[in-house]
């Protein structure tokens with residue numbers, strides 16, 4: 001058990017006092033964010049609450065298999081009795097939903113990122129938990145909220161994606177116990193695994209291959225670029241690059257991997273992965289955040305070459 005009884009009691013009061021509840025997803029939502037927001041929303045709906053999931057971005061294709069995505073919506077009230085932020089360590093991560101949070105009566109966060117600055121009426125932040133979905137399972141279990149098969153599948157998805165299929169070092173006995181309980185509750189593991197790991201479009205593999213072929217190796221570090229041109233050439237989404245940073249980290253002799261993704265004319269998103277070194281610090285120093293071995297931040301630059309130079313300087317400055 002990772003959450004104090006005092007916080008859980010307070011959370012139960014918040015939930016019972018609220019009629020309308022919002023759960024905001026963060027920008028650029030990943031499997032853990034969608035799994036936790038949609039799963040928690042479902043449990044609270046089944047408990048009898050009026051719950052909206054506030055979405056903003058397009059869902060990446062690889063997550064479109066998730067159940068309950070029809071609840072991920074841009075429609076919302078102006079304010080709620082209770083407003084949740086899940087899987088985000090800064091309020092700004094909820095993007096356009098920020099004014100709704102400010103108008104709502106109470107706010108709460110459940111998160112597992114390191115060193116964030118988010119402040120709400122109830123912060124449930126466990127930075128050694130590998131996934132927000134693990135924390136949401138604990139909340140549902142200990143508060144006796146309804147856990148049906150679909151909620152179980154959603155939470156299982158977040159645990160599998162954020163742990164790299166139970167690979168990362170923050171996975172503990174509790175993670176496996178949670179996965180086991182979700183399996184017993186009816187999580188459809190075969191469906192989840194098939195969709196996440198056995199459905200990659202060939203064009204995505206070809207895009208990844210070209211990124212990897214052009215990767216630069218600097219000692220035990222490696223750097224690759226997902227340019228708009230490359231994304232267009234292969235007809236993929238920029239989010240499809242994310243897998244590459246993991247593949248590069250997994251190489252023998254590599255400890256730190258970095259990719260930059262060209263989002264806008266001057267906006268580049270950097271992702272960092274490591275086997276050992278703390279890359280959350282580097283991300284925070286550059287206005288981003290994340291976990292000890294997986295983090296990200298944004299680079300603003302005039303063009304791709306300048307972004308590359310900035311990124312390489314940052315990568316070289318990481319101490320190992």
Ligand SMILES: [Mn+2]
Nearest residue numbers: 032087132162
């Ligand atoms: Mn997460």
